[in-house]
Amino acid sequence: MFCSAQREEEDIMAETDLFDIMYSCRSMRRLRTDPVPLALIYKVIEAGTQGPSGGGVQAWRFVVVTEQKVKEQIAEIYLRGWRMAETNYAKAGLTPENSKNVRAAAYLAEHLAAPPVLLIPCLRSRKSHEARLNGPNRETFLRILGGSIYPAIQNILLACRALGLGASLTTITTLYEDEMRQILDLPEFLTTYALIPIGYPKGKFGPVTRRPVEEVTWLNRYGEAFPQLPAVENA
Numbered sequence: 001m002f003c004s005a006q007r008e009e010e011d012i013m014a015e016t017d018l019f020d021i022m023y024s025c026r027s028m029r030r031l032r033t034d035p036v037p038l039a040l041i042y043k044v045i046e047a048g049t050q051g052p053s054g055g056g057v058q059a060w061r062f063v064v065v066t067e068q069k070v071k072e073q074i075a076e077i078y079l080r081g082w083r084m085a086e087t088n089y090a091k092a093g094l095t096p097e098n099s100k101n102v103r104a105a106a107y108l109a110e111h112l113a114a115p116p117v118l119l120i121p122c123l124r125s126r127k128s129h130e131a132r133l134n135g136p137n138r139e140t141f142l143r144i145l146g147g148s149i150y151p152a153i154q155n156i157l158l159a160c161r162a163l164g165l166g167a168s169l170t171t172i173t174t175l176y177e178d179e180m181r182q183i184l185d186l187p188e189f190l191t192t193y194a195l196i197p198i199g200y201p202k203g204k205f206g207p208v209t210r211r212p213v214e215e216v217t218w219l220n221r222y223g224e225a226f227p228q229l230p231a232v233e234n235a
């Protein structure tokens with residue numbers, strides 16, 4: 001099913017500088033239906049597994065969904081979750097009409113079965129987790145668990161960007177864990193943490209929009225300004 005996609009040369013991103021890739025790794029939610037070679041998906045997952053994990057345990061597991069029927073089942077769940085999310089966005093005054101982000105998110109929700117690949121990063125739990133999840137440091141442990149899969153997820157997003165593949169991090173389906181578990185035949189010891197639709201992008205990559213460092217950083221103590229400093233050239 002996976003043949004080499006027909007791609008125009010100009011679509012292949014020439015940049016390999018890590019900073020260029022990070023600064024233009026925005027959510028690409030409008031994706032073409034063209035197949036993506038499985039070898040590329042292998043490469044992005046491999047890039048993911050170069051990330052760190054708690055205790056070096058590498059409890060990440062990945063499910064790559066390419067079957068149309070399965071994508072459609074997941075898309076149905078996602079759309080249901082999106083209907084709730086869009087109500088919350090609307091309450092905050094954000095609608096597809098006034099927010100580019102909501103518009104793109106709505107597009108993705110309505111077309112989730114279209115991209116050739118839905119990649120689902122999961123984390124394997126262990127018997128010892130139970131005691132920690134029921135213990136006094138539960139909240140800390142939950143943070144650490146997430147921290148054992150999100151570095152891999154970010155590496156995957158960066159790798160997709162570097163290869164000219166569109167991707168975005170989504171989490172709506174984690175609200176429907178039981179249904180996802182059934183669709184994907186997941187054993188009890190795996191928990192989904194995200195869903196990353198991957199495909200060749202319809203639009204162009206562009207810079208991300210972020211708050212400046214000095215607005216979100218303090219020096220030594222909270223409240224003490226971190227200075228705005230001149231840009232350092234990439235090496």
Ligand SMILES: Cc1cc2nc3c(=O)[nH]c(=O)nc-3n(C[C@H](O)[C@H](O)[C@H](O)COP(=O)(O)O)c2cc1C
Pocket residue numbers: 025026027028029101104105108168169170171172173208209
């Ligand atoms: C933890 C997390 C959960 C997210 N969940 C979703 C999601 O379910 N659906 C979606 O369309 N985008 C989701 N996003 C993407 C963000 O909306 C997006 O990164 C943000 O709006 C910034 O846009 P940009 O990535 O294009 O710069 C999520 C991002 C993060 C970090």
